Amino acid sequence: MTVTTRGSGAVEKAQRRLALLKSINENLDLGHGLTIEAYSRLIDNTRASVEAHNTLLSNLEESRKTITQMDKELAEMSQRMLGGIAAVYGKNSISDLAPVNLDVNSMTKCQVSQTFNIL
Template identity: 60%
Template sequence: MPLKTRGSAALDKAQRRLANLKSIDENLDLGYGLTIQTYAQLIEATRIALDTHNTIVSNLHESVKTVADTEKALSEMSERMLMGVATRFGRSSKQYSKAGGSSRKGKTTTSHPDAAMTDSATLQNGSNNGNVQQPVLN
Protein backbone atom coordinates (compact mmCIF):
# COMPACT_ATOMS: atom_id res chain seq x y z
CA MET A 1 0.00 0.00 0.00
CA PRO A 2 1.69 3.20 -1.12
CA LEU A 3 1.83 6.18 1.20
CA LYS A 4 -0.33 9.12 0.24
CA THR A 5 -0.09 12.77 1.08
CA ARG A 6 -2.82 13.72 3.46
CA GLY A 7 -4.89 16.49 4.84
CA SER A 8 -6.18 16.75 8.38
CA ALA A 9 -9.82 17.05 9.30
CA ALA A 10 -8.75 17.81 12.88
CA LEU A 11 -6.55 20.68 11.66
CA ASP A 12 -9.36 22.11 9.51
CA LYS A 13 -11.81 21.88 12.39
CA ALA A 14 -9.34 23.49 14.82
CA GLN A 15 -8.68 26.41 12.46
CA ARG A 16 -12.42 27.08 12.17
CA ARG A 17 -12.82 26.78 15.93
CA LEU A 18 -9.92 29.19 16.52
CA ALA A 19 -11.60 31.78 14.31
CA ASN A 20 -14.85 31.33 16.24
CA LEU A 21 -13.09 31.58 19.62
CA LYS A 22 -11.30 34.74 18.51
CA SER A 23 -14.71 36.24 17.74
CA ILE A 24 -15.53 35.84 21.43
CA ASP A 25 -12.28 37.41 22.65
CA GLU A 26 -8.88 37.78 20.95
CA ASN A 27 -7.15 37.03 24.27
CA LEU A 28 -9.56 34.38 25.59
CA ASP A 29 -8.11 32.54 28.60
CA LEU A 30 -10.22 29.69 29.95
CA GLY A 31 -7.66 28.74 32.61
CA TYR A 32 -5.65 25.54 32.95
CA GLY A 33 -3.52 26.50 29.93
CA LEU A 34 -6.53 26.82 27.60
CA THR A 35 -5.66 30.07 25.84
CA ILE A 36 -6.07 31.32 22.29
CA GLN A 37 -2.28 31.68 22.04
CA THR A 38 -1.60 28.07 23.16
CA TYR A 39 -4.32 26.75 20.86
CA ALA A 40 -2.94 28.72 17.89
CA GLN A 41 0.59 27.41 18.60
CA LEU A 42 -0.63 23.80 18.60
CA ILE A 43 -2.55 24.38 15.37
CA GLU A 44 0.62 25.80 13.77
CA ALA A 45 2.74 22.88 15.05
CA THR A 46 0.22 20.43 13.57
CA ARG A 47 0.23 22.28 10.23
CA ILE A 48 4.05 22.19 10.12
CA ALA A 49 4.09 18.46 10.99
CA LEU A 50 1.54 17.74 8.25
CA ASP A 51 3.47 19.79 5.69
CA THR A 52 6.68 17.98 6.65
CA HIS A 53 4.96 14.61 6.33
CA ASN A 54 3.55 15.44 2.89
CA THR A 55 6.96 16.68 1.69
CA ILE A 56 8.61 13.46 2.86
CA VAL A 57 5.95 11.34 1.15
CA SER A 58 6.39 13.31 -2.06
CA ASN A 59 10.16 12.89 -1.92
CA LEU A 60 9.72 9.19 -1.18
CA HIS A 61 7.56 8.74 -4.30
CA GLU A 62 10.23 10.52 -6.33
CA SER A 63 12.95 8.33 -4.81
CA VAL A 64 11.00 5.13 -5.53
CA LYS A 65 10.64 6.17 -9.17
CA THR A 66 14.34 7.02 -9.41
CA VAL A 67 15.33 3.63 -7.99
CA ALA A 68 12.94 1.82 -10.35
CA ASP A 69 14.29 3.73 -13.36
CA THR A 70 17.92 3.03 -12.45
CA GLU A 71 17.15 -0.65 -11.80
CA LYS A 72 15.55 -0.89 -15.23
CA ALA A 73 18.59 0.74 -16.84
CA LEU A 74 20.89 -1.60 -14.89
CA SER A 75 18.93 -4.70 -15.97
CA GLU A 76 19.03 -3.59 -19.60
CA MET A 77 22.78 -2.96 -19.45
CA SER A 78 23.37 -6.30 -17.70
CA GLU A 79 21.57 -8.06 -20.54
CA ARG A 80 23.53 -6.07 -23.12
CA MET A 81 26.82 -6.94 -21.37
CA LEU A 82 25.95 -10.64 -21.48
CA MET A 83 24.95 -10.37 -25.14
CA GLY A 84 28.25 -8.58 -25.84
CA VAL A 85 30.18 -11.47 -24.29
CA ALA A 86 28.07 -13.92 -26.32
CA THR A 87 28.80 -11.99 -29.52
CA ARG A 88 32.51 -11.75 -28.85
CA PHE A 89 33.24 -15.18 -27.38
CA GLY A 90 30.20 -17.29 -28.32
CA ARG A 91 27.40 -18.76 -26.24
CA SER A 92 29.24 -22.00 -25.56
CA SER A 93 32.46 -20.32 -24.34
CA LYS A 94 33.90 -20.32 -20.84
CA GLN A 95 33.76 -16.52 -20.87
CA TYR A 96 30.00 -16.58 -21.51
CA SER A 97 29.54 -18.98 -18.64
CA LYS A 98 31.71 -16.81 -16.35
CA ALA A 99 29.61 -13.78 -17.28
CA GLY A 100 26.51 -15.58 -16.02
CA GLY A 101 25.20 -17.06 -19.24
CA SER A 102 24.15 -20.65 -19.45
CA SER A 103 25.16 -22.89 -22.26
CA ARG A 104 22.46 -24.25 -24.54
CA LYS A 105 24.31 -27.58 -24.79
CA GLY A 106 23.16 -29.66 -21.82
CA LYS A 107 19.73 -28.11 -21.62
CA THR A 108 17.13 -30.81 -22.06
CA THR A 109 13.72 -30.88 -20.59
CA THR A 110 13.03 -33.99 -18.62
CA SER A 111 9.52 -35.15 -18.25
CA HIS A 112 8.38 -37.54 -15.62
CA PRO A 113 6.18 -40.18 -17.23
CA ASP A 114 5.13 -41.48 -13.81
CA ALA A 115 3.67 -38.09 -12.90
CA ALA A 116 1.72 -37.88 -16.14
CA MET A 117 0.34 -41.38 -15.64
CA THR A 118 -0.67 -40.60 -12.05
CA ASP A 119 -2.42 -37.38 -13.07
CA SER A 120 -4.35 -39.05 -15.89
CA ALA A 121 -5.26 -41.98 -13.64
CA THR A 122 -6.63 -39.65 -10.98
CA LEU A 123 -8.65 -37.75 -13.56
CA GLN A 124 -10.08 -40.87 -15.22
CA ASN A 125 -10.82 -42.74 -11.98
CA GLY A 126 -12.60 -39.76 -10.45
CA SER A 127 -11.93 -38.73 -6.89
CA ASN A 128 -9.05 -40.33 -5.10
CA ASN A 129 -10.49 -40.59 -1.61
CA GLY A 130 -8.98 -44.04 -1.01
CA ASN A 131 -5.49 -42.73 -1.87
CA VAL A 132 -4.94 -45.79 -4.05
CA GLN A 133 -3.87 -44.91 -7.53
CA GLN A 134 -4.24 -47.45 -10.23
CA PRO A 135 -2.64 -46.76 -13.56
CA VAL A 136 -5.01 -46.45 -16.48
CA LEU A 137 -3.78 -47.95 -19.67
CA ASN A 138 -4.89 -46.21 -22.83
Protein backbone atom coordinates in the same frame (compact mmCIF):
# COMPACT_ATOMS: atom_id res chain seq x y z
CA MET B 1 1.92 2.76 -6.81
CA THR B 2 1.56 6.35 -5.77
CA VAL B 3 1.67 7.46 -2.17
CA THR B 4 -1.34 9.47 -1.08
CA THR B 5 -0.68 12.69 0.77
CA ARG B 6 -2.97 13.60 3.58
CA GLY B 7 -4.80 16.54 4.97
CA SER B 8 -5.94 17.09 8.50
CA GLY B 9 -9.60 17.42 9.26
CA ALA B 10 -8.66 18.25 12.85
CA VAL B 11 -6.62 21.26 11.70
CA GLU B 12 -9.43 22.55 9.52
CA LYS B 13 -11.97 22.09 12.32
CA ALA B 14 -9.66 23.70 14.89
CA GLN B 15 -9.05 26.67 12.57
CA ARG B 16 -12.80 27.32 12.40
CA ARG B 17 -13.12 26.94 16.18
CA LEU B 18 -10.23 29.32 16.71
CA ALA B 19 -12.01 31.99 14.69
CA LEU B 20 -15.15 31.50 16.80
CA LEU B 21 -13.18 31.59 20.05
CA LYS B 22 -11.44 34.80 18.98
CA SER B 23 -14.85 36.37 18.35
CA ILE B 24 -15.60 35.79 22.04
CA ASN B 25 -12.31 37.19 23.29
CA GLU B 26 -9.00 37.73 21.43
CA ASN B 27 -7.07 36.94 24.65
CA LEU B 28 -9.26 34.12 25.94
CA ASP B 29 -7.60 32.26 28.83
CA LEU B 30 -9.57 29.42 30.38
CA GLY B 31 -6.72 28.43 32.73
CA HIS B 32 -4.61 25.28 32.80
CA GLY B 33 -2.88 26.23 29.54
CA LEU B 34 -6.14 26.59 27.59
CA THR B 35 -5.41 29.87 25.83
CA ILE B 36 -6.01 31.22 22.34
CA GLU B 37 -2.23 31.51 21.92
CA ALA B 38 -1.55 27.88 22.90
CA TYR B 39 -4.42 26.65 20.70
CA SER B 40 -3.20 28.68 17.74
CA ARG B 41 0.38 27.46 18.24
CA LEU B 42 -0.76 23.81 18.30
CA ILE B 43 -2.81 24.33 15.13
CA ASP B 44 0.23 25.84 13.38
CA ASN B 45 2.55 23.06 14.59
CA THR B 46 0.13 20.37 13.45
CA ARG B 47 -0.27 22.02 10.04
CA ALA B 48 3.53 22.23 9.69
CA SER B 49 3.89 18.55 10.62
CA VAL B 50 1.29 17.51 8.03
CA GLU B 51 3.08 19.60 5.39
CA ALA B 52 6.45 18.03 6.32
CA HIS B 53 4.87 14.57 6.17
CA ASN B 54 3.46 15.26 2.70
CA THR B 55 6.83 16.60 1.52
CA LEU B 56 8.52 13.40 2.72
CA LEU B 57 5.93 11.31 0.89
CA SER B 58 6.54 13.30 -2.28
CA ASN B 59 10.30 12.81 -1.97
CA LEU B 60 9.77 9.12 -1.30
CA GLU B 61 7.70 8.78 -4.47
CA GLU B 62 10.39 10.54 -6.51
CA SER B 63 13.04 8.25 -5.01
CA ARG B 64 10.94 5.17 -5.83
CA LYS B 65 10.59 6.34 -9.45
CA THR B 66 14.34 6.95 -9.70
CA ILE B 67 15.21 3.51 -8.34
CA THR B 68 12.70 1.84 -10.66
CA GLN B 69 14.23 3.63 -13.64
CA MET B 70 17.77 2.76 -12.54
CA ASP B 71 16.77 -0.91 -12.09
CA LYS B 72 15.47 -0.97 -15.67
CA GLU B 73 18.66 0.64 -16.98
CA LEU B 74 20.82 -1.80 -15.01
CA ALA B 75 18.87 -4.84 -16.25
CA GLU B 76 19.16 -3.58 -19.83
CA MET B 77 22.90 -2.98 -19.53
CA SER B 78 23.39 -6.40 -17.92
CA GLN B 79 21.71 -8.00 -20.93
CA ARG B 80 23.84 -5.92 -23.28
CA MET B 81 27.01 -6.90 -21.40
CA LEU B 82 26.15 -10.59 -21.67
CA GLY B 83 25.36 -10.12 -25.36
CA GLY B 84 28.73 -8.44 -25.85
CA ILE B 85 30.53 -11.27 -24.07
CA ALA B 86 28.69 -13.80 -26.25
CA ALA B 87 29.63 -11.88 -29.41
CA VAL B 88 33.29 -11.50 -28.48
CA TYR B 89 34.02 -14.76 -26.64
CA GLY B 90 31.18 -17.07 -27.73
CA LYS B 91 27.96 -18.18 -26.08
CA ASN B 92 29.61 -20.94 -24.04
CA SER B 93 31.70 -18.39 -22.15
CA ILE B 94 28.55 -16.93 -20.60
CA SER B 95 28.15 -20.06 -18.47
CA ASP B 96 31.55 -19.24 -16.95
CA LEU B 97 30.01 -16.04 -15.57
CA ALA B 98 27.25 -17.90 -13.70
CA PRO B 99 27.47 -17.38 -9.95
CA VAL B 100 29.08 -20.21 -8.01
CA ASN B 101 26.84 -21.72 -5.34
CA LEU B 102 28.84 -21.73 -2.11
CA ASP B 103 27.46 -23.01 1.15
CA VAL B 104 29.53 -20.85 3.47
CA ASN B 105 27.75 -22.23 6.55
CA SER B 106 29.09 -25.74 5.92
CA MET B 107 32.63 -24.55 5.20
CA THR B 108 35.33 -24.36 7.83
CA LYS B 109 36.83 -20.99 8.68
CA CYS B 110 39.99 -21.99 6.79
CA GLN B 111 38.00 -22.93 3.66
CA VAL B 112 36.10 -19.64 3.74
CA SER B 113 39.30 -17.62 4.08
CA GLN B 114 40.95 -19.52 1.23
CA THR B 115 37.88 -19.20 -1.02
CA PHE B 116 37.55 -15.47 -0.50
CA ASN B 117 41.28 -14.75 -0.10
CA ILE B 118 40.84 -13.55 3.48
CA LEU B 119 43.70 -13.52 6.00
